[in-house]
Structures are given as C-alpha cells and as structure tokens.
Amino acid sequence: MDVTLLGTGAPQGLPRPGCPCAACATAVGDEARAATALLVDGALLIDLTPGPAFAAARAGQSLAGVRQVLLSHPHDGPALEVPAGLPQPGRVADGRELALLDGHRVRALAVDIPGTGYEVSGAEGEQLLYLPPGAAPSGLDGNGRPAGGGDQGAGGDGPYDLVLLDVLGRPDALARLRASGAVDAATDVLAVHLDHQVPPGPELHRRLAAVGARAVPDGSTLRVGEFHAVPDLPRRTLVLGGARSGKSVEAERRLVAFPDVVYVATGGTRDGDEDWAQRVSLHRERRPSSWRTVETCDLVPLLAEPGADPGTRWPAEASPLLIDCLALWLTHVMDEVGAWDDATWEAGGRRALQERTDALVAAVRATRRRVVAVSNEVGSGVVPATPAGRRFRDELGRLNAAFGAECEQVLLVVAGQAVALRG
Numbered sequence: 001m002d003v004t005l006l007g008t009g010a011p012q013g014l015p016r017p018g019c020p021c022a023a024c025a026t027a028v029g030d031e032a033r034a035a036t037a038l039l040v041d042g043a044l045l046i047d048l049t050p051g052p053a054f055a056a057a058r059a060g061q062s063l064a065g066v067r068q069v070l071l072s073h074p075h076d077g078p079a080l081e082v083p084a085g086l087p088q089p090g091r092v093a094d095g096r097e098l099a100l101l102d103g104h105r106v107r108a109l110a111v112d113i114p115g116t117g118y119e120v121s122g123a124e125g126e127q128l129l130y131l132p133p134g135a136a137p138s139g140l141d142g143n144g145r146p147a148g149g150g151d152q153g154a155g156g157d158g159p160y161d162l163v164l165l166d167v168l169g170r171p172d173a174l175a176r177l178r179a180s181g182a183v184d185a186a187t188d189v190l191a192v193h194l195d196h197q198v199p200p201g202p203e204l205h206r207r208l209a210a211v212g213a214r215a216v217p218d219g220s221t222l223r224v225g226e227f228h229a230v231p232d233l234p235r236r237t238l239v240l241g242g243a244r245s246g247k248s249v250e251a252e253r254r255l256v257a258f259p260d261v262v263y264v265a266t267g268g269t270r271d272g273d274e275d276w277a278q279r280v281s282l283h284r285e286r287r288p289s290s291w292r293t294v295e296t297c298d299l300v301p302l303l304a305e306p307g308a309d310p311g312t313r314w315p316a317e318a319s320p321l322l323i324d325c326l327a328l329w330l331t332h333v334m335d336e337v338g339a340w341d342d343a344t345w346e347a348g349g350r351r352a353l354q355e356r357t358d359a360l361v362a363a364v365r366a367t368r369r370r371v372v373a374v375s376n377e378v379g380s381g382v383v384p385a386t387p388a389g390r391r392f393r394d395e396l397g398r399l400n401a402a403f404g405a406e407c408e409q410v411l412l413v414v415a416g417q418a419v420a421l422r423g
Contacts, residue, residue, distance in 0.1 A: 001040065001041055001122030001126045001225070002040070003128065003162065003221065004038070004039040004059050004061050005038060005059075005218060005219065006039055006052060006219070007033060007035045007049035008033045008194055008215065008218055009033030009036060010033075010193050010196075011035050011133060012035070014031075014033040014194055014196055016195075022199065030217035031200035034055060035048075035050065037049035039063070041122070042061060042065040043068070043104065044100065045068070045069045046071075046072060047070075047072050048069070048082070052083060053083040055218070059220075060221075061221075066086055068098065069082070069088070069089040070090065070091065070118060071090065071116075072115050072116055072117065072132035073133060092116060092118075093108060094109065095107075102123075103122070103123035104120060104122060107119040109131075109137060110139060110148060111132060111135035111146075113132070116132065117132065117135060119145070119146070122224060126161050127224075128160060128164065128224050129164070129165070130165070130192075131170075131173060134166055134169050134193070135165070135173065136170050140176075143157045144182055145182050146182065158181070159183055159184040159186065160182055160183060161225040162187070162225070163182075165189075167257065168194065168198055171211060171257040174189065175256070178258060179259030188222070189213040189214070190216065191214065192215075194215060210233075211254065211258070212257070234409040236364060237254060238373050238375065238407045238410045239375070239418075240374075240375055240377045240410070240413065241377055242380075245413045245414060245416065246418075247376075247413040251322055259290070260320070261288070261292070261321075261322060262294055262320070262321050262322070263291050263292065263322050264299065264321055264322065264323045265296075266296070266299075266323065266325060266328040266329040266332065267325075291322075297328075297329050299360055302369075303321070303364060303367040304366070306368055306369075320369060320371065322372050322374075323373040326396075327396055330392070330395060330396055333357075337352040339353055340388045340391075357399050364403060373403065373407075375399070375403070376396065378396055379396075379397045404421075407422070410423065
C-alpha cells in the first residue's frame with residue numbers, strides 16, 4: 001500500500017496567509033506545506049488540499065483512479081475545491097466500515113473533537129491510522145486499537161505499520177497509542193497538520209525525532225510497512241541550562257508523547273515560601289495529567305526499577321523517569337552529609353558526598369529505564385563569595401560531568417534554544 005502526501009500542513013497551510021511570525025517567514029522550499037491530504041494507492045483520497053489535481057501531478061500521481069473521497073474534519077473558510085470527475089467527498093459514521101473495490105478496507109474511528117479518524121487496511125494486511133488535526137482517539141477497543149464508537153466494524157490486532165497524526169499539537173494522542181500497543185518501536189510515526197508553533201527546518205525535525213516521529217515534504221510517497229530509519233531515541237538524556245532558560249520545558253517536551261511518565265521532583269515543599277510554591281504550581285500545571293509525580297531525592301532505587309512488566313505491550317518504553325532537578329538533589333545530599341560546614345566537610349563530608357554521587361552515577365549507567373534529567377549550569381557566572389557557595393558550584397559541575405558521561409545525549413538550553421553537546 002502506497003501513500004502519497006499531497007499536503008502535510010495545518011488546515012490553513014504553512015506559512016499561514018498573512019502571518020508575520022518567524023516560523024511562517026522561514027517556511028520555504030520543502031518546509032512550506034499545504035493542508036494535509038492523503039492519496040492511498042491512487043484510489044482513496046482522504047481530505048482535500050488546495051489544488052488537489054495539481055498537487056497530485058507535482059507528486060507524479062493522478063486523481064483519475066480515485067473512487068472514494070473522505071473528509072476527516074470540518075473545513076472552515078472557502079468552499080473545498082473538488083476537481084471534476086472526483087466523487088463527492090463525505091465522512092463515514094463512527095464505527096462504520098467501507099470495503100472498496102480495489103481491496104482496501106476503511107474503518108471510521110471516533111476522536112475527541114469534531115471529526116473522524118480513519119484506519120485503512122491494504123490487500124496484504126498492512127494498516128495505517130490517520131487522525132484529523134488536533135485529535136486523539138476517544139477510546140480503545142478490546143484489541144487496544146482506537147474504537148469506532150459504533151457497533152459495526154472491528155479493528156485489527158497488533159501495532160499499526162504507519163500512523164499519521166498531529167504529533168506537535170496532540171502529543172498525548174501518540175502517548176495513548178503507545179500505551180495501548182497500537183504504536184510500537186517499529187511503527188512509522190509521521191507528523192502531519194504541521195503549523196507555525198515550531199520553527200520549520202532543523203528545529204522541527206529535532207523535536208519530532210526526540211519523540212520518535214518524523215516529517216516528510218509535501219509530495220512524498222511512502223510504502224506502508226516498508227523498513228525505514230526509525231529515529232534513534234536515547235535511553236538517557238541530560239538537559240542543562242541556566243535559570244529560566246527553558247531547560248525544564250525542553251525535558252518535559254521529550255517525554256510528552258510517551259505513556260506512564262514518572263515525574264521525580266527533588267525539590268520537595270518549603271513551608272512559608274510563597275515564591276517556591278508558585279514555581280512548583282507552574283510546573284504541575286504544565287505536566288500532562290496522566291503523569292505520576294514522586295517527590296523524593298532517593299533516586300537510586302527508582303533508577304534500579306525495571307522499565308515495565310515484560311508482559312506489557314510497550315515494555316521498552318514504559319515508565320520513563322523525568323528527574324527535575326540534579327541541583328536540588330545535590331543540595332539535599334550536601335545538607336545530609338554536612339557539606340556546608342568547613343570542619344565537617346574535611347572530617348568526612350567530602351568522602352560521604354563522593355560516595356552518594358558515585359552511587360547515583362552508577363545507577364544511571366545501569367538503568368534500563370528511559371531517563372531525562374535536568375540540571376543547572378552554574379559555573380559560567382560570578383564566582384560565589386563564600387566557601388560553601390564555591391563548594392556547591394564545584395560539586396555541581398563535577399556531578400553534571402559525571403552524570404552526562406553516562407548519557408547518550410546531553411543538551412544545553414540557552415534562551416529556550418536547545419544545543420546538542422552530545423548525541
């Protein structure tokens with residue numbers, strides 16, 4: 001089964017007409033995208049892009065063989081252009097199936113916004129899932145597949161070969177599909193409905209690769225089920241940055257499309273500190289509601305836990321850890337070993353701290369869980385005025401270096417921009 005992407009952009013396209021933003025200004029060449037539309041084996045057209053006949057011709061395709069045109073979402077704005085000779089477009093009721101004469105089967109799936117998702121099966125059993133812009137499945141059937149919402153039709157079993165969805169707008173939809181087993185590590189996850197919320201080009205492709213997805217230019221043709229280069233997802237990532245640099249946002253973004261994330265908050269609570277309470281509240285509001293929060297500095301046992309029960313459908317990717325942050329963990333440990341007092345430091349505090357950091361680094365090296373850790377980069381500014389301040393700065397620098405040495409990927413975030421130091 002071949003799928004040609006006549007467009008890969010949001011309903012208004014990219015760049016948006018009349019929009020002066022930086023993302024739209026740089027959406028040129030292969031990064032310019034028309035509204036998303038799929039042509040399946042030249043016979044099935046899902047959604048309409050502006051000038052569909054010309055878009056097909058540019059991709060080396062023809063619409064002459066199209067026997068069914070389906071819409072996935074309400075279209076605002078100008079009337080849709082339906083080229084002469086094409087069947088009138090329509091939508092299928094949730095749960096209904098279509099059996100096309102050329103061997104394709106289409107099942108309509110319920111989504112959580114106005115619109116319809118489609119599961120398309122080819123003659124050889126290959127399957128794709130297409131979701132409309134801003135949509136996630138509204139439920140799952142007995143096989144872990146998106147539910148149709150009706151009595152007719154039944155989904156297949158096992159993961160899809162290809163999934164096309166709004167990865168950037170609804171990363172939680174991808175997380176749900178992974179949790180159910182409808183998407184696994186071999187599924188080709190393609191981002192469509194691309195809009196101007198992320199700068200096109202390298203930054204777009206970097207963010208997609210971080211969640212195991214990719215984007216292709218308009219006009220690309222894909223063979224469903226064919227081997228492709230799956231983005232290499234690091235098991236361990238360290239995200240460094242200064243105050244308010246965006247490091248926590250970057251770390252959270254890397255796990256938002258995965259299920260069962262455990263957010264490890266090392267800062268705890270501080271009675272009477274309203275500023276700290278506001279900071280904690282902002283972090284909580286930003287996290288997906290499905291994430292579980294654990295407030296602890298006892299990181300070694302968490303890192304030693306297996307990623308998931310081997311019987312689960314997504315064993316390698318379940319229960320990732322997001323640790324925020326190592327600087328607060330170090331502060332806690334230095335409190336415990338008496339590192340702030342010079343005499344205690346020299347009498348055994350230094351050795352005790354080294355033992356604790358060595359144990360943490362060894363646990364990171366041995367962990368089987370996906371880990372994203374956040375830490376402060378504090379050694380580039382003013383030299384602290386006190387011995388205790390300089391001690392913290394030095395020990396955090398050593399901890400970052402040792403922790404980062406065990407990570408496949410290390411990022412430095414400056415002014416909200418992530419720079420890869422490794423991986």
